């Protein structure tokens with residue numbers, strides 16, 4: 001039992017946006033396992049087995065009312081790559097409020113405060129829309145080195161991790177710990193009504209991460225430190241320039257020490273400590289096997 005009580009079923013389904021994504025997919029599994037009805041929203045027909053699928057596209061408002069119909073709570077994953085997600089998210093929040101949704105949990109980022117850029121604008125608006133809310137502000141995901149993230153792809157392809165973080169440290173977090181906090185924030189009887197900066201148990205430099213990955217993968221992986229301008233140009237090959245600039249700026253803030261911290265938020269909300277990077281890598285070692 002945490003200070004917010006033991007999770008209890010919501011009076012209607014939890015609408016999970018980004019249900020196929022890094023945190024959303026893990027959240028859906030956790031909610032279903034705990035017996036909560038889940039509506040899994042995505043652009044594909046049946047995003048997650050076991051949940052009620054609903055077609056949902058941030059850029060197609062015609063899909064929004066059906067997704068919200070009867071929902072008791074929302075998990076909000078912003079549209080990927082948007083520098084101003086408030087443009088599409090705030091009208092959706094207005095609809096949700098009108099539809100009677102009481103609780104919303106927003107996925108933001110540790111370096112983005114309420115009123116800050118990108119999701120910071122949605123964060124600021126959330127308490128005015130819903131009587132019950134929480135904003136999750138995780139540090140960088142451990143999954144960035146194992147999944148479809150550019151870091152994971154370049155580790156697999158070239159054995160290189162390219163950042164503009166220099167020797168700055170980050171307390172990487174397992175997305176499953178974020179999902180665990182999200183499940184509590186969505187279903188605890190006492191609403192959290194706060195933002196949580198979520199970190200893993202230890203701040204590590206990317207040199208240290210490269211060493212850990214090398215050890216588990218059984219082949220050399222090195223950290224290549226580049227300038228902010230070089231990183232921005234790299235990202236801009238695949239992303240809109242403004243978003244590439246935003247991501248490069250976050251790396252420079254890490255270089256300046258902005259992420260060199262750990263919080264006890266995961267333990268406070270879930271009652272257990274967060275997963276370490278070494279344990280996460282050991283558990284996912286198979287992902288580094290050739291082929």
Ligand SMILES: NC(=O)c1ccc[n+]([C@@H]2O[C@H](COP(=O)([O-])OP(=O)(O)OC[C@H]3O[C@@H](n4cnc5c(N)ncnc54)[C@H](OP(=O)(O)O)[C@@H]3O)[C@@H](O)[C@H]2O)c1
Pocket residue numbers: 017018019020021022023024042043044047056057058059077078079080107108109110138139140141144
């Ligand atoms: N990676 C990190 O280290 C990190 C750190 C802190 C915060 N964050 C934040 O975490 C969030 C998620 O990042 P992620 O990279 O892990 O992404 P993700 O959740 O794995 O993927 C994005 C999700 O959005 C869905 N989606 C894509 N376009 C959509 C659209 N137009 N309408 C509705 N849904 C759409 C995708 O589903 P379908 O394609 O199936 O529709 C997918 O489920 C981002 O806001 C990021 O800022 C990330």
